[in-house]
Amino acid sequence: MSAVKHSSRAPAPVGLYPHARKVGNLLFLSGVGPRKKDSKEIPGVTLDDNGNIATYDIAEQCHSVFSNVRAILEDAGSSWDRLVDVTVFLTNMKDDFKTYNEIYAKYFRDNQPCRTTVEVLSLPTPIGIELKCIATID
Template identity: 35%
Template sequence: MVCNAEQHVGDKQLMSTFTSNYSNSAARTILTLGFIYVSGQIPYTHENKPLPGNPTIAEQAEQVIQNVKNILEASNSSLQHIVKANIFLTDMDTQFAEFNGVYGKYFSEHKPARSCVAVKQLPLGVALEMEVVAVDKDANKL
Protein backbone atom coordinates (compact mmCIF):
# COMPACT_ATOMS: atom_id res chain seq x y z
CA MET A 1 0.00 0.00 0.00
CA VAL A 2 1.38 3.38 -0.97
CA CYS A 3 0.30 6.78 0.30
CA ASN A 4 -0.32 8.73 -2.89
CA ALA A 5 -1.68 11.99 -1.58
CA GLU A 6 -2.09 13.86 1.66
CA GLN A 7 -4.05 17.01 2.36
CA HIS A 8 -3.35 19.12 5.44
CA VAL A 9 -4.83 22.19 7.10
CA GLY A 10 -2.22 23.55 9.46
CA ASP A 11 -0.82 20.57 11.33
CA LYS A 12 -4.01 18.48 10.99
CA GLN A 13 -4.04 15.85 8.27
CA LEU A 14 -7.41 15.91 6.53
CA MET A 15 -7.05 13.06 4.08
CA SER A 16 -4.63 10.39 2.94
CA THR A 17 -5.29 8.21 -0.08
CA PHE A 18 -3.78 4.75 -0.30
CA THR A 19 -3.77 2.65 -3.46
CA SER A 20 -2.57 -0.78 -4.39
CA ASN A 21 -1.65 -2.42 -7.65
CA TYR A 22 -4.98 -4.20 -8.16
CA SER A 23 -6.96 -1.14 -9.25
CA ASN A 24 -5.91 2.07 -10.90
CA SER A 25 -9.45 3.43 -10.88
CA ALA A 26 -10.03 3.74 -7.13
CA ALA A 27 -8.17 4.29 -3.90
CA ARG A 28 -7.98 1.23 -1.68
CA THR A 29 -8.27 3.34 1.45
CA ILE A 30 -8.99 6.97 2.26
CA LEU A 31 -8.38 8.35 5.74
CA THR A 32 -10.15 11.60 6.53
CA LEU A 33 -10.99 13.36 9.79
CA GLY A 34 -10.70 10.20 11.87
CA PHE A 35 -12.63 7.95 9.49
CA ILE A 36 -11.14 5.21 7.32
CA TYR A 37 -13.02 4.36 4.13
CA VAL A 38 -11.98 1.00 2.69
CA SER A 39 -12.94 0.30 -0.92
CA GLY A 40 -14.60 -2.98 -1.77
CA GLN A 41 -12.37 -5.94 -0.98
CA ILE A 42 -12.67 -9.14 -2.97
CA PRO A 43 -11.36 -12.65 -2.22
CA TYR A 44 -7.87 -12.12 -3.63
CA THR A 45 -4.68 -12.91 -1.74
CA HIS A 46 -2.14 -10.28 -0.68
CA GLU A 47 -0.20 -11.29 -3.83
CA ASN A 48 -3.20 -10.00 -5.84
CA LYS A 49 -4.20 -13.49 -6.97
CA PRO A 50 -7.56 -15.26 -6.75
CA LEU A 51 -7.94 -18.03 -4.19
CA PRO A 52 -6.88 -21.35 -5.73
CA GLY A 53 -9.34 -24.00 -6.84
CA ASN A 54 -13.05 -23.47 -6.39
CA PRO A 55 -13.22 -21.79 -2.96
CA THR A 56 -16.38 -21.93 -0.89
CA ILE A 57 -18.15 -18.76 0.15
CA ALA A 58 -16.78 -19.36 3.66
CA GLU A 59 -13.20 -19.46 2.32
CA GLN A 60 -13.82 -16.34 0.25
CA ALA A 61 -15.34 -14.56 3.26
CA GLU A 62 -12.30 -15.44 5.39
CA GLN A 63 -9.99 -13.94 2.74
CA VAL A 64 -12.07 -10.79 2.32
CA ILE A 65 -12.27 -10.16 6.07
CA GLN A 66 -8.53 -10.80 6.40
CA ASN A 67 -7.91 -8.25 3.62
CA VAL A 68 -10.07 -5.69 5.42
CA LYS A 69 -8.32 -6.45 8.72
CA ASN A 70 -4.87 -5.98 7.18
CA ILE A 71 -5.83 -2.66 5.61
CA LEU A 72 -7.39 -1.36 8.83
CA GLU A 73 -4.41 -2.38 10.94
CA ALA A 74 -2.10 -0.57 8.50
CA SER A 75 -4.37 2.47 8.90
CA ASN A 76 -4.33 2.60 12.74
CA SER A 77 -7.67 0.85 13.11
CA SER A 78 -9.11 -2.65 13.47
CA LEU A 79 -12.18 -4.77 12.80
CA GLN A 80 -13.52 -3.63 16.19
CA HIS A 81 -13.45 -0.02 14.96
CA ILE A 82 -15.70 -0.65 11.93
CA VAL A 83 -18.85 1.47 12.12
CA LYS A 84 -20.44 0.42 8.79
CA ALA A 85 -20.03 -2.59 6.50
CA ASN A 86 -21.54 -3.09 3.07
CA ILE A 87 -21.58 -6.65 1.75
CA PHE A 88 -22.32 -7.61 -1.85
CA LEU A 89 -23.20 -11.22 -2.77
CA THR A 90 -24.00 -12.61 -6.22
CA ASP A 91 -26.59 -15.09 -4.88
CA MET A 92 -28.29 -14.20 -1.62
CA ASP A 93 -30.24 -17.47 -1.44
CA THR A 94 -27.22 -19.78 -1.56
CA GLN A 95 -24.46 -17.56 -0.12
CA PHE A 96 -25.90 -15.50 2.72
CA ALA A 97 -25.99 -18.13 5.48
CA GLU A 98 -22.46 -19.35 4.74
CA PHE A 99 -21.10 -15.81 4.55
CA ASN A 100 -22.93 -14.80 7.71
CA GLY A 101 -21.44 -17.75 9.60
CA VAL A 102 -17.92 -16.48 8.92
CA TYR A 103 -18.89 -12.83 9.50
CA GLY A 104 -20.35 -13.76 12.89
CA LYS A 105 -16.99 -15.19 14.05
CA TYR A 106 -15.39 -11.77 13.63
CA PHE A 107 -18.33 -9.62 14.71
CA SER A 108 -19.95 -11.51 17.58
CA GLU A 109 -19.67 -8.76 20.21
CA HIS A 110 -18.93 -5.66 18.15
CA LYS A 111 -21.70 -5.37 15.56
CA PRO A 112 -21.25 -2.55 13.05
CA ALA A 113 -24.17 -1.22 11.05
CA ARG A 114 -24.40 -3.46 7.99
CA SER A 115 -26.11 -3.81 4.65
CA CYS A 116 -26.01 -7.02 2.63
CA VAL A 117 -27.09 -6.64 -0.98
CA ALA A 118 -27.57 -9.15 -3.79
CA VAL A 119 -25.97 -8.02 -7.04
CA LYS A 120 -26.00 -9.53 -10.51
CA GLN A 121 -22.23 -9.53 -10.97
CA LEU A 122 -19.00 -8.42 -9.27
CA PRO A 123 -15.59 -7.51 -10.73
CA LEU A 124 -13.30 -10.32 -11.87
CA GLY A 125 -16.12 -12.86 -11.50
CA VAL A 126 -15.90 -13.06 -7.70
CA ALA A 127 -18.91 -13.99 -5.59
CA LEU A 128 -18.58 -11.44 -2.79
CA GLU A 129 -17.22 -8.02 -1.96
CA MET A 130 -17.01 -6.08 1.31
CA GLU A 131 -16.45 -2.37 1.89
CA VAL A 132 -16.24 -0.74 5.30
CA VAL A 133 -16.00 2.54 7.14
CA ALA A 134 -14.02 2.47 10.38
CA VAL A 135 -12.76 5.00 12.88
CA ASP A 136 -9.13 5.62 13.67
CA LYS A 137 -8.07 4.13 17.03
CA ASP A 138 -7.05 7.65 18.06
CA ALA A 139 -10.22 9.34 16.75
CA ASN A 140 -11.17 10.49 20.24
CA LYS A 141 -7.96 12.56 20.24
CA LEU A 142 -8.96 14.57 17.14
Protein backbone atom coordinates in the same frame (compact mmCIF):
# COMPACT_ATOMS: atom_id res chain seq x y z
CA MET B 1 -8.29 17.23 4.96
CA SER B 2 -8.00 13.65 3.76
CA ALA B 3 -5.17 11.17 3.46
CA VAL B 4 -4.87 8.23 1.08
CA LYS B 5 -3.88 4.92 2.68
CA HIS B 6 -2.39 1.81 1.05
CA SER B 7 -1.77 -1.60 2.59
CA SER B 8 1.36 -3.61 1.90
CA ARG B 9 -0.42 -6.79 3.01
CA ALA B 10 -3.61 -6.63 0.91
CA PRO B 11 -4.07 -7.29 -2.81
CA ALA B 12 -3.58 -4.26 -5.02
CA PRO B 13 -6.77 -2.45 -6.11
CA VAL B 14 -8.02 -3.46 -9.56
CA GLY B 15 -8.32 0.19 -10.62
CA LEU B 16 -7.11 3.69 -9.86
CA TYR B 17 -8.22 4.01 -6.24
CA PRO B 18 -6.64 3.65 -2.80
CA HIS B 19 -7.26 0.88 -0.31
CA ALA B 20 -8.63 3.53 2.05
CA ARG B 21 -8.99 7.23 2.65
CA LYS B 22 -8.93 8.96 6.03
CA VAL B 23 -11.27 11.93 6.43
CA GLY B 24 -11.38 13.43 9.92
CA ASN B 25 -11.71 10.54 12.35
CA LEU B 26 -13.24 8.20 9.75
CA LEU B 27 -11.51 5.67 7.51
CA PHE B 28 -13.38 4.73 4.32
CA LEU B 29 -12.25 1.48 2.68
CA SER B 30 -12.67 0.92 -1.04
CA GLY B 31 -14.36 -2.33 -2.03
CA VAL B 32 -12.30 -5.27 -0.76
CA GLY B 33 -12.48 -8.76 -2.23
CA PRO B 34 -10.91 -12.11 -1.34
CA ARG B 35 -8.00 -12.06 -3.84
CA LYS B 36 -4.54 -12.93 -2.52
CA LYS B 37 -1.79 -10.31 -2.46
CA ASP B 38 0.57 -10.29 -5.46
CA SER B 39 -1.50 -12.97 -7.20
CA LYS B 40 -4.56 -13.41 -9.38
CA GLU B 41 -5.50 -16.37 -7.19
CA ILE B 42 -8.89 -16.11 -5.55
CA PRO B 43 -9.24 -18.43 -2.56
CA GLY B 44 -12.08 -20.88 -3.05
CA VAL B 45 -12.50 -20.18 -6.78
CA THR B 46 -11.76 -22.50 -9.69
CA LEU B 47 -11.96 -20.95 -13.14
CA ASP B 48 -12.66 -22.76 -16.40
CA ASP B 49 -10.55 -22.33 -19.56
CA ASN B 50 -12.53 -19.19 -20.48
CA GLY B 51 -11.92 -17.51 -17.12
CA ASN B 52 -15.46 -18.10 -15.86
CA ILE B 53 -16.20 -19.43 -12.39
CA ALA B 54 -16.43 -23.22 -12.54
CA THR B 55 -16.70 -23.79 -8.77
CA TYR B 56 -16.41 -21.64 -5.69
CA ASP B 57 -16.42 -21.96 -1.92
CA ILE B 58 -18.09 -18.94 -0.30
CA ALA B 59 -16.75 -19.88 3.15
CA GLU B 60 -13.14 -19.71 1.95
CA GLN B 61 -13.85 -16.39 0.21
CA CYS B 62 -15.40 -14.97 3.39
CA HIS B 63 -12.35 -15.82 5.51
CA SER B 64 -10.05 -14.32 2.88
CA VAL B 65 -11.99 -11.07 2.44
CA PHE B 66 -12.16 -10.56 6.21
CA SER B 67 -8.39 -11.09 6.39
CA ASN B 68 -7.83 -8.50 3.64
CA VAL B 69 -10.09 -5.97 5.41
CA ARG B 70 -8.22 -6.51 8.67
CA ALA B 71 -4.84 -5.93 6.94
CA ILE B 72 -6.03 -2.68 5.34
CA LEU B 73 -7.48 -1.40 8.62
CA GLU B 74 -4.31 -2.16 10.57
CA ASP B 75 -1.95 -0.77 7.93
CA ALA B 76 -4.01 2.44 7.82
CA GLY B 77 -3.83 2.87 11.61
CA SER B 78 -7.26 1.57 12.59
CA SER B 79 -8.43 -1.88 13.68
CA TRP B 80 -11.16 -4.49 13.32
CA ASP B 81 -12.91 -3.38 16.51
CA ARG B 82 -13.22 0.16 15.14
CA LEU B 83 -15.43 -0.84 12.19
CA VAL B 84 -18.73 1.05 12.37
CA ASP B 85 -20.37 0.18 9.04
CA VAL B 86 -20.03 -2.73 6.61
CA THR B 87 -21.73 -3.09 3.24
CA VAL B 88 -21.50 -6.61 1.83
CA PHE B 89 -22.03 -7.45 -1.84
CA LEU B 90 -22.88 -11.09 -2.61
CA THR B 91 -23.33 -12.50 -6.11
CA ASN B 92 -25.55 -15.36 -4.92
CA MET B 93 -27.69 -14.37 -1.95
CA LYS B 94 -29.93 -17.45 -2.21
CA ASP B 95 -27.14 -20.02 -1.91
CA ASP B 96 -24.46 -18.09 -0.01
CA PHE B 97 -26.21 -15.90 2.58
CA LYS B 98 -26.56 -18.56 5.29
CA THR B 99 -22.88 -19.58 5.17
CA TYR B 100 -21.68 -15.96 4.92
CA ASN B 101 -23.95 -14.90 7.82
CA GLU B 102 -22.65 -17.69 10.08
CA ILE B 103 -19.02 -16.80 9.36
CA TYR B 104 -19.75 -13.06 9.70
CA ALA B 105 -21.24 -13.70 13.17
CA LYS B 106 -17.99 -15.34 14.32
CA TYR B 107 -15.81 -12.45 13.12
CA PHE B 108 -18.12 -9.78 14.51
CA ARG B 109 -19.16 -11.39 17.80
CA ASP B 110 -17.54 -8.66 19.91
CA ASN B 111 -17.79 -5.71 17.53
CA GLN B 112 -21.14 -5.34 15.79
CA PRO B 113 -20.97 -2.59 13.17
CA CYS B 114 -24.04 -1.58 11.19
CA ARG B 115 -24.40 -3.88 8.19
CA THR B 116 -26.13 -3.92 4.83
CA THR B 117 -26.01 -6.98 2.58
CA VAL B 118 -27.06 -6.74 -1.05
CA GLU B 119 -27.05 -9.12 -3.98
CA VAL B 120 -25.35 -7.97 -7.17
CA LEU B 121 -25.28 -9.62 -10.57
CA SER B 122 -21.49 -9.68 -10.70
CA LEU B 123 -18.33 -8.07 -9.36
CA PRO B 124 -15.31 -6.75 -11.34
CA THR B 125 -13.32 -9.96 -10.84
CA PRO B 126 -14.67 -13.53 -10.57
CA ILE B 127 -15.48 -13.35 -6.86
CA GLY B 128 -18.63 -14.01 -4.87
CA ILE B 129 -18.20 -11.41 -2.10
CA GLU B 130 -16.89 -7.87 -1.65
CA LEU B 131 -16.95 -5.60 1.42
CA LYS B 132 -17.16 -1.80 1.66
CA CYS B 133 -16.29 -0.62 5.17
CA ILE B 134 -16.12 2.47 7.35
CA ALA B 135 -14.09 2.54 10.58
CA THR B 136 -13.01 5.15 13.08
CA ILE B 137 -9.38 6.20 13.25
CA ASP B 138 -7.33 8.60 15.37
